[in-house]
Amino acid sequence: METATGPSLDPIAKRVVTRENLSTLAAFCDQKATAVSFGFGCVTTPDSAHREEVIATKRLVQEVIASSAPESAPPARLAKDLEEIVAVAATIRLHPSRLRLVFACGEQDVWQEFDLPSTKRLSFLRVGRRFDLAPLMLALQSVAPYCVTILESGKARAFIVRGTEIQEVSSRLVIEEQSFQADDPRVGWSRHISKGLVEHEKAYFKNLSHQLLQLMSEQQATGLVIGCHEDLWGEVEPQFVHLAKSMMGRFHLPHFDAEPAEVLRLATPISTEAQRTRITAVLCEINEAPSRGAFGVKDVLEALLSGRVQKLVLGRPPEQTIAECKACGHMMAVAGHSCTSCGHAGVWYIAAEEGLIRQALLTDAEILMVEADTATGFSGAAALLRY
Numbered sequence: 007m008e009t010a011t012g013p014s015l016d017p018i019a020k021r022v023v024t025r026e027n028l029s030t031l032a033a034f035c036d037q038k039a040t041a042v043s044f045g046f047g048c049v050t051t052p053d054s055a056h057r058e059e060v061i062a063t064k065r066l067v068q069e070v071i072a073s074s075a076p077e078s079a080p081p082a083r084l085a086k087d088l089e090e091i092v093a094v095a096a097t098i099r100l101h102p103s104r105l106r107l108v109f110a111c112g113e114q115d116v117w118q119e120f121d122l123p124s125t126k127r128l129s130f131l132r133v134g135r136r137f138d139l140a141p142l143m144l145a146l147q148s149v150a151p152y153c154v155t156i157l158e159s160g161k162a163r164a165f166i167v168r169g170t171e172i173q174e175v176s177s178r179l180v181i182e183e184q185s186f187q188a189d190d191p192r193v194g195w196s197r198h199i200s201k202g203l204v205e206h207e208k209a210y211f212k213n214l215s216h217q218l219l220q221l222m223s224e225q226q227a228t229g230l231v232i233g234c235h236e237d238l239w240g241e242v243e244p245q246f247v248h249l250a251k252s253m254m255g256r257f258h259l260p261h262f263d264a265e266p267a268e269v270l271r272l273a274t275p276i277s278t279e280a281q282r283t284r285i286t287a288v289l290c291e292i293n294e295a296p297s298r299g300a301f302g303v304k305d306v307l308e309a310l311l312s313g314r315v316q317k318l319v320l321g322r323p324p325e326q327t328i329a330e331c332k333a334c335g336h337m338m339a340v341a342g343h344s345c346t347s348c349g350h351a352g353v354w355y356i357a358a359e360e361g362l363i364r365q366a367l368l369t370d371a372e373i374l375m376v377e378a379d380t381a382t383g384f385s386g387a388a389a390l391l392r393y
């Protein structure tokens with residue numbers, strides 16, 4: 007059993023990011039601008055001879071120090087946080103294909119460390135008043151759990167997938183293998199089977215569908231991928247009707263005893279495509295009901311500030327910023343000299359995507375991150391409004 011080792015403040019990196027973690031990170035502000043956001047992810051085991059992750063992290067630390075305080079050393083607590091982040095980088099090799107994220111502020115005794123499955127290479131280190139949440143939101147989207155089930159006549163296996171990780175969970179399902187007589191030559195998915203067996207099999211798949219629904223709810227799975235023979239699907243589909251809304255797609259199952267890695271390889275493109283389809287569907291919904299939609303950073307921010315956003319679709323709004331009041335933190339899409347909420351004269355400028363994510367987290371809006379290749383032609387911000 008692997009154990010995560012980390013700095014003394016919070017020795018265990020969390021494997022799950024809760025809603026509460028996100029709200030806390032979104033609300034955080036350090037007026038001294040010593041909040042550190044760090045992420046390092048690799049998709050294979052780093053080359054042990056070169057300690058790539060430590061070298062890269064040290065370089066990031068040097069760059070941050072050089073750009074934030076070129077003439078003087080960083081404040082002691084910030085320097086300590088940066089030192090500890092290099093120590094975290096040294097443990098990354100123990101967890102290949104993992105993404106390590108740290109949000110730290112020694113000034114306010116905050117150290118939040120997450121250890122998630124990694125789906126792509128990533129490395130960043132930033133220091134500022136707020137935590138940088140876009141990389142975390144992208145990572146969470148790519149590792150959102152979904153369920154895979156593979157089926158054969160009277161048999162099923164189930165898996166939970168998180169990004170590049172797959173875990174078989176069949177033992178948690180009370181799946182009884184159907185008790186066909188093993189020596190009955192009629193038994194088999196492609197052969198003629200008697201009416202009694204057909205009824206038995208129907209009942210089996212119906213029961214299975216309820217258990218899958220239960221499993222998905224327990225695991226907060228976003229959808230279901232099914233692997234089976236084409237000619238079995240005709241029998242299964244009518245029993246799975248109430249799972250139709252969760253269905254992400256199907257693949258042809260080469261053999262029931264497939265290794266989990268093989269199941270993952272077959273399910274991944276289906277889940278990627280389902281994610282893309284879902285984002286496209288939300289963008290269509292926004293397009294088709296203009297009264298329930300907002301487009302562009304300014305309109306989306308205004309809708310978020312009034313708590314009306316149900317779903318935020320966010321790409322990388324190029325070069326756009328949002329003004330944030332230095333005194334009360336109120337965000338404004340149109341830059342003015344003073345805060346429209348408290349009247350304070352003085353604003354910071356923050357990256358639009360960070361401001362929108364933060365406001366969405368604080369108002370319980372669902373966030374759909376659009377990666378460059380996900381929705382053609384969309385790079386900004388759009389929102390589906392609650393009313």
Ligand SMILES: [Zn+2]
Nearest residue numbers: 331334345348
């Ligand atoms: Zn203000």
